[in-house]
Amino acid sequence: MISFNYETDFKLDDETIISEWISNTISKENCNEGEINYIFCDDDYLHQLNVQFLEHDTLTDIISFDYSVGKELHGDIYISIERVADNAKDFEVEFSEELKRVMIHGILHYCGFKDKTDDDAKLMREKENYYLTALK
Template sequence: MIDFHYETDFVIGDETKFADWISRLVVSEGRNHSQLDFIFCDDEYLLKINQDYLNHDTYTDIITFPYEDLNGLAGDIFISVERVKDNASDFGVDFNTELKRVMAHGVLHLIGFGDKSVEEALLMRAKEDEKIKLFHVEH
């Protein structure tokens, strides 16, 4: 199951289309999922989570918390809509493209992809680009 929660005025739009895309993204990596929750929030909400749970005092666009589940991939993916908007502007892409990149990024972390080293970051970016393209593929 894929659920969307809102701690801000932002609403993702066609939740069914996004959920289908996320499901296909997971399957494209040879995995299945049990419960994925996307929580859309603002900078302050995500900063508090970053401080309380990760001891980081910085703004971020995404924080992913994996959960053990023998039935498949499970976790909470918190996304700051404000950071996504700023990143889209900084990177010269539209908001929806950057939103998909960040959503894919969170799921890829749950699958096991990292981004700490240069090599990991390059692979993560390539995977994000690959998964964004799946959004428009009909099943």
């Protein structure tokens, strides 16, 4: 089950469509959907989590806590709406596209994809683009 939680004034327009898209992505990656929570917040909220749990004193757009068991995906995905908006401007893309990219990025991590090496990051970007296209 995918749920959307809000610690800021932001609200997704089409929760049902987005939820189905995420579910389809999980299925296509041969994983099973468990309990996945998206928490949309601001920079301060996410920065506090970054310092407290990861000991990183930096701003970030996403932090995910993966509680998956094998191929059954469970976790909490925190997304800073402020950071996504700034990144969208920097990358010259629509806010909604950048938000969806970040949302699917978290799921792809749960599916086992990494992005620490150049090759892994390239594959991650290809997967993101593939699933973004599937949503349109």
